[in-house]
Amino acid sequence: MLLILLGVLILHLIILILLIVSTAVSAWSVGGQRSTDLWYNCMINNGGYHCKPASSEDWIQAVQALMILSLLFCFFSLIAFLYQLFKLVKGGRFFFTAIFQILASVFVMCAAIIYTVMSPDDASITQFGYAYVLAWVAFPLCLISGLIYIVLRKKE
């Protein structure tokens, strides 16, 4: 029982860390000397790093908002989990935790989809960066974690 609890908590923390890294690092698109989105457009000159703010188009702002919201909801779900762990009646389900976690996974999915569809097909930017990959990895993990919370029941 304690093992399951620990496993679920560690999964939740891993998802939170993935979301934080994916949101904060500006490496959704990389290519050669440039690394751009979500917040900065950085270029490595022979002088060093040269960063300017990312383009303020509508879809980038939507992706920023959805990533931040998913991060917040994942954090709220962690708080709700810790709260319900001590306050829930016996045999009750972790309802609020599951709702927030599933909403977080939906937001990450929307953000990743919007970015995939709308990112420009530049010649210089060829690949998706590691922050983009982390967002796609965080989405199924978050969904699975939410479903686990729906199934989980407080015993004893």
Add this chain to the structure above:
Amino acid sequence: MLTFLALASVVLLGIVPEQSQAIVIYTGWERHALLGSDIRLSCSFFSWRWTSEDVTFSWTYRPDGSRDSISIFHYTGGVAYVDNKGPFRDRLEFVGNPGRRDGSILLKNLEFTDNGTFTCDAKNPPDIVGRPSSVRLLVFEKVPIQAGVITGAIIGVVLGLLVLIVVIYYLMRFLVARRVFSLSVSKHGKKKKEGSQQRQLWTPPPLTCYPLP
């Protein structure tokens, strides 16, 4: 030997800070403006020395896609000289305050051909070593939404909905509890009314609530 060291240290202390001083010029990074509107391009500087009377400001303009830049504004000796031959004749105005280290200019009635880079160079003698700073002007027919507005709006709306749902949930719980309470009060009131009516017809029924012995 000691005097030589002392003299050398005094000389070094006198030279080194002056070499590390430099004038730092601040302009914006990018400015967006609507076609036909006015825009104020700000330029200010930071210098370790007092603002001298020979402070100079000069603005140069390089159109987008061109490699030549032309000089459009110069302030020196207390007099501002604006462009009277180039692309900004009669559209440029000096709105800065050199005494407060402000060398801003006002561009009026913008056109699409005004897209380009404006470079401000300020000199505060004897502090003249510095890097000019550039601001890029973008003229739009319709100004696009500023960075962060949509982000903030989406986040605000979702969090607001969340707070609203939580508030409504607790309000409903509170109201339902109150309705149960008020139902029992009205029943008690009805019983009292029936009792008073019966008093007029016959003797009131005996009280059922005796204090416990």
